[in-house]
Amino acid sequence: MPKAQETVLEIDLKALKNNFKHLKSKLKNRTKFLAVVKAFGYGSDAVEIAKYLEEHGVDYFAVAYASEGVELRKAGITTPVLVLHPIPTNFKTIINNCLEPNLYNAKVLNEFIEAATKENQTDYPVHIKFNTGLNRLGFWENDVDYVISKIKATPAVKVTSVFSHLAASEDLNEKEFTLNQIETFNSIAKNFTNNIGYQPMLHICNTSGILNYPDAHFDMVRSGIGLYGFGNSEKENKDLTPIASLKTIISQIHKIEKGGSVGYNRGFKSDDFLKTATLPIGHADGIGRQYGNGKGYAVINGIQAPIIGNVCMDMIMVNVTHIDCNEGDEVIIFDSKATAENLAQSTGTISYELITSISQRVKRVFFR
Numbered sequence: 001m002p003k004a005q006e007t008v009l010e011i012d013l014k015a016l017k018n019n020f021k022h023l024k025s026k027l028k029n030r031t032k033f034l035a036v037v038k039a040f041g042y043g044s045d046a047v048e049i050a051k052y053l054e055e056h057g058v059d060y061f062a063v064a065y066a067s068e069g070v071e072l073r074k075a076g077i078t079t080p081v082l083v084l085h086p087i088p089t090n091f092k093t094i095i096n097n098c099l100e101p102n103l104y105n106a107k108v109l110n111e112f113i114e115a116a117t118k119e120n121q122t123d124y125p126v127h128i129k130f131n132t133g134l135n136r137l138g139f140w141e142n143d144v145d146y147v148i149s150k151i152k153a154t155p156a157v158k159v160t161s162v163f164s165h166l167a168a169s170e171d172l173n174e175k176e177f178t179l180n181q182i183e184t185f186n187s188i189a190k191n192f193t194n195n196i197g198y199q200p201m202l203h204i205c206n207t208s209g210i211l212n213y214p215d216a217h218f219d220m221v222r223s224g225i226g227l228y229g230f231g232n233s234e235k236e237n238k239d240l241t242p243i244a245s246l247k248t249i250i251s252q253i254h255k256i257e258k259g260g261s262v263g264y265n266r267g268f269k270s271d272d273f274l275k276t277a278t279l280p281i282g283h284a285d286g287i288g289r290q291y292g293n294g295k296g297y298a299v300i301n302g303i304q305a306p307i308i309g310n311v312c313m314d315m316i317m318v319n320v321t322h323i324d325c326n327e328g329d330e331v332i333i334f335d336s337k338a339t340a341e342n343l344a345q346s347t348g349t350i351s352y353e354l355i356t357s358i359s360q361r362v363k364r365v366f367f368r
């Protein structure tokens with residue numbers, strides 16, 4: 001790859017393909033694969049990721065909000081798109097763009113049926129979500145009869161799938177809780193299928209569910225973070241490659257005398273001679289203030305350079321006293337070796353947050 005000449009987020013589509021292949025190798029042949037491309041494809045680029053995965057035979061996509069699904073349709077994506085968190089004010093948009101809503105409570109179910117009826121739909125594909133322990137979105141187990149009575153009373157919608165979401169699939173200390181969620185889901189699914197009179201698809205696993213609960217793949221799995229190269233454990237990370245590399249350059253090098261300070265509020269005060277590098281990336285690009293003051297770092301010529309002082313909107317300053325480097329040199333914020341997961345851990349957060357925070361100001365570059 002050519003050296004970065006400005007701040008860029010490089011997306012390696014070959015790594016995406018390998019991650020997809022690896023995750024698929026964990027499934028039975030008949031199990032469908034849903035790729036989660038919400039939040040700009042976990043900060044990369046939803047459209048490019050979706051196009052690439054569509055070419056490579058993915059079965060389904062999921063986004064969080066209707067607007068994200070509309071972007072996929074505008075780009076020509078024809079694969080079914082599940083909207084995980086639809087909001088009633090967007091139901092018409094959902095229908096007009098052939099997006100498939102998750103119906104998770106009575107209000108949303110009834111209002112969607114009303115909208116689909118108004119739009120003269122029959123058998124419009126919908127997905128019913130049940131809460132089995134995450135306590136976020138979803139009907140409860142004892143709502144099955146109610147949901148079925150509502151669905152049976154209208155020709156407007158048809159249930160494509162029944163699903164749930166695991167609360168702690170990456171945490172093997174919570175295995176008992178997870179197995180209990182899966183058991184509850186099994187019992188809901190049985191009851192639902194017996195009473196609706198046809199067989200909707202069933203799914204509960206996210207990435208860590210795919211890896212840790214092979215007996216719970218059901219008809220489809222939903223993977224996000226794994227596609228982007230993180231397996232939520234050291235062991236699983238070995239088989240996956242982070243697809244995004246955030247790179248920048250050194251804009252300026254300063255020599256700071258003992259007693260000098262660096263950055264706003266004089267956040268860093270030097271008690272010795274110091275060499276600093278100023279980088280054109282700041283909190284407006286997704287490197288939050290919490291990475292400042294020695295917590296986060298950049299990597300220059302293979303060596304970590306801690307961020308010193310406060311993170312500015314458009315810049316950070318790093319300590320390069322110990323690094324042989326020049327203005328214009330490439331800088332790695334994260335890549336497949338200096339991972340986003342490790343950088344995220346330096347401030348007590350997770351890869352998901354860091355990668356989805358990279359703002360739209362940062363240019364995306366794709367490698368096939």
Ligand SMILES: *Cc1c(COP(=O)(O)O)cnc(C)c1O
Binds near residue numbers: 207208223224
């Ligand atoms: C975001 C999300 C996923 C993807 O989870 P990963 O851990 O990234 O694989 C799957 N299902 C639902 C309901 C989600 O909200």
